[in-house]
Amino acid sequence: MAASSNDSNMRQRFKPPANAPKASDKQQQQQQQFRPQPPKTPPFQLNPRIAFAVLFAAHAAAALYHPIQDCDETFNYWEPTHYLTHGHGFQTWEYSPEYAIRSWAYVGLHALVTLPVKLLGLGKLAEFYFLRLVLGFVCALCEARLFSKINAALNPRIGLTFLLVMATSPGMWHASISYLPSSFAMYFVTLGIAGFMDWRGGLRTAQGIWMFGVAGTLGWPFAAALSAPFLLEEFSMGVLSDEEGMVKLFWRVVDGITRTLLIMFMQTMADAFFYKKTQIVPWNIVAYNIFSSKGGPDLYGTEPWHFYLRNLALNFHVWFLLALISMPLLVLQHTFRMKGNTRASYFRSITFLSPFYLWLAIFTLQPHKEERFMYPAYPALAVNAAVSLHIILGNVNSTDPKDFVARIPFQLRLGGLFLFCLASFVLSGLRIAGTITAYNAPLNVYKPLHNDSAISAAAKLDDFVCLGKEWYRFPSHYFLPEGVRAKFIKSEFSGLLPGEFSEAGSGFGLFPGAWLIPPGMNDENIEDVGKYTEVKHCTYIVDSQLPSTEATTLEPSYTNDEGTWERAGCQSFLDGFSTTVLGRTLWVPDLPFVPERMKRVWGEYCLLKRKRKASPERERVMGHAVRSMNMQQLLSVKAVPYVLLALAALALVVKYFQDKQHRSAARPRSPDPEKPTDVNTFAEKRMKDSERKLGTWTPSTFKRPEAVPYPDWSVIDTKPLPYRPFRWGPYHITMGLRSMNWDEWIELDNNYLRYHEDKARRIAERGAKCCRTDPDPKVWDAAVELLEELSAYLTERYPSMFTKTDVGIDNTVTNESFNIPELTMNGNKEDPMQLCARLVQDDLAIMIEKEDGQYYLLAGAILLAGFWRLEDKFGMCMSEIHTSGDVPGFKSKLEKGMMNFFRRVKPESPVLRNNYFMQVDDSLPWSHSIGSEDAQDGIGWYTAEKNRAIKHHFFRSERQSLRRLPRSGGVVFTIRTYFLPVTELAEEPYVPGRLASAVRSWGDDVAKYKGREQYQDVLLEFLDKKHEEQVAGGLDLSKEEEVRAYPW
Structure with a gap:
């Protein structure tokens, strides 16, 4: 408590210049400036271990009972931790590698803390509360250290008040155990203040800088601003010292910065491990909050300038008022009384009181305000409040007869102090109890x-x-x-x-x-x-x-x-x-x-x-499952010989025709998809519903047969295949499925570069509106499996364009390199469905079965569909996709068979189907005649111009393949669209007459769905004329089946 001890510390801090006053003179100056009254007995000092116990008891109670006050704590920290420790959790946009403004190093550090509890098998709730208790423990350690330094450097009475504020304030009740970077920063700001305050045994500048550095890197970057007053004091002292003192100051600063950079390097390496690219997260946070051009944090709400005044008054009540007046009290004390009750000099006292004012000013000026932004300054607030009370008590306890307060009876003064402390306790207790009972x-x-x-x-x-x-x-x-x-x-x-x-x-x-x-x-x-x-x-x-x-x-x-x-x-x-x-x-x-x-x-x-009751849909699916299972049992007992004979006969017939047909551009004849079809004639076989639970899939060991290279394929010369999937009337609504040869899964031709250019443009313009994968791991795995399947198939079937690499596939024509493990194209990370789309001319969709037995569109790359948008259908089940699009006959003729087919299709049994449409504009990706692609409503054939000239009529032919992915169980649609003018189409023999008959045979529902009213007059007149010309030119109609067998 002697003034000389403080002076000794000051002598250690800097050497006076040669022409400076003697040490004894300077010592006298300092003593005259700010000297406490020597007590008659040594002041009471609480053991720091007891202080720690008091602080930890308060924080432990908060850990067990206090609610989470900010959803940011849940979604940005608890949920990522749950992902690291339990494999799943919610993800905010801040954790997207595109933004990376949250540090995995910070989260990973806390995840490690929970591991012992997880390994002991105590349950997830135990992990949650254990981590909260650890946070309270760490906070108490940091506070106890600052408490001990306040006792040594300032005054034990200030230390006791600091302890009271930190242990009882409602603000510290939740800040101490919050899983937030601002709370983490608060811990190390506390240690940083202690480091700069502790001069015993030499200056600890490096330690102080390091602690503030950790607060700003692993914690919250802006917390480093609280070190400014301490650094200003350091540099001021350095200016007043000699050359040796400046050199020592320089190396102390370098030491502190080096330690901070080492922490930042380790953090960056950890974040790079998780993000798979170098991210300096502290800088990303600063850039977003200060330099963002899109509104930054202000998008999430703004508050008036007095928000923090009201909030701090709630959380610290009388202590906040004392903190606000601490600097004026110090100035008044120094100006009018020239004495004080702290050991620190006037200059040092200003340094200790400045951080709180600095922080409050900075964040009051920011439009976006949140309670947690004040957390790093809570220790500084407590120090300010403690100094204020110390100054007030020093004057209240005055025994100088000249002071007015000395004339007040001591018992009355003591009673006033007691009432003040009681009020603080009562206000804190009522606030804490109110929060817990109201919101837990x-x-x-x-x-x-x-x-x-x-x-x-x-x-x-x-x-x-x-x-x-x-x-x-x-x-x-x-x-x-x-x-x-x-x-x-x-x-x-x-x-x-x-x-x-x-x-x-x-x-x-x-x-x-x-x-x-x-x-x-x-x-x-x-x-x-x-x-x-x-x-x-x-x-x-x-x-x-x-x-x-x-x-x-x-x-x-x-x-x-x-x-x-x-x-x-x-x-x-x-x-x-x-x-x-x-x-x-x-x-x-x-x-x-x-x-x-x-x-x-x-x-x-x-x-x-x-309430547990089966939905009608589930009852329908399960009822069908029972009936299907009974049929399977019947077949297995009574019909096995007949089924075997039929399959043998079918195999001989198929083998006979396969041997006769050419395996190049000409495709094998197939069952007519326009006629009713029995699914038992396909290569797919019935799968017993009892074999697996709805919404689950057991990976299959099936491997796709290696594809035979396409004979003489060329991206310049190989023409599109002439699918003409229409017949003379009448028109039948069916699924129209036929078996698929594995070699023919994906078809590429000399339109590839045009399609590729259209897709690349639309990906750049529309992004996730056209290409998207649901983040559900099952869906994501299916999309990646499709990418793997396409990469393997394309290198086998089209080796002149695609080359297999160690990590994926290269397109030697477009100079694109695909890395499957990293999901990148030429180094740019993309959605897996988007990568798939860049490889082929098809649109792609993956349907995933859920527990209700329905198949849902959860992954897609729909870039060239013409009449429908992925964003409208994404997440819908198969039934809803068709009913929302008013697909003709879906409920009455297609739904039941489609549900059965999807439930039973096996990985080894792919199928094909064809479809066709008319279009009255020349845009392959989107038919603008039915409305803008970005319109929310008003899309439909009714907006198209009626009976446009025949040159505007185009024919869209779709070839769709369906197969089940063996590993994930997802059902993949590939939708290859062939697009050509009707004027060109009508030059082909037999086509105009057959197409005209097909269009006329559409029922009213099909005609409305395909927009016939808008173009039939012009189209049919033109087709009839071309058909008459062909017949007049000697076309033999009796030979059509030989020349143009369906679907050609």
């Missing part, structure tokens, strides 16, 4: 999934817990049993929700979700409808029922829908809109003497469970 329901509502034996037994793999309007209160997947997933359903919220980390399987290395670019992400908070799940797929729903909230179409009251949902568990939840400001701010007891208007108003926060 999200931490408790999921307990029935773990504790209630009936419900926890029912919760099973692939059950969905759906989040609508309560999405932002979801505490993370750590609160759900293993295998149960959270999903989003549409609510009134119209911003961008998190997606899901990819769970791609083998061949992708560790944590592919960290480096695979997720679909539908953007940094403009633009909604992506692909993030939503339909309510019908939800097993559970989390819903709130508040008196002030009215149900809407998008946010109905699921709680009141007792016919569908039953309550698995409900918790009381404060209705903030109906409760007064006092009730929202503090705990108000629900006792009779409390006025009704002052009481808190409550609602319910519920976990709802779907």
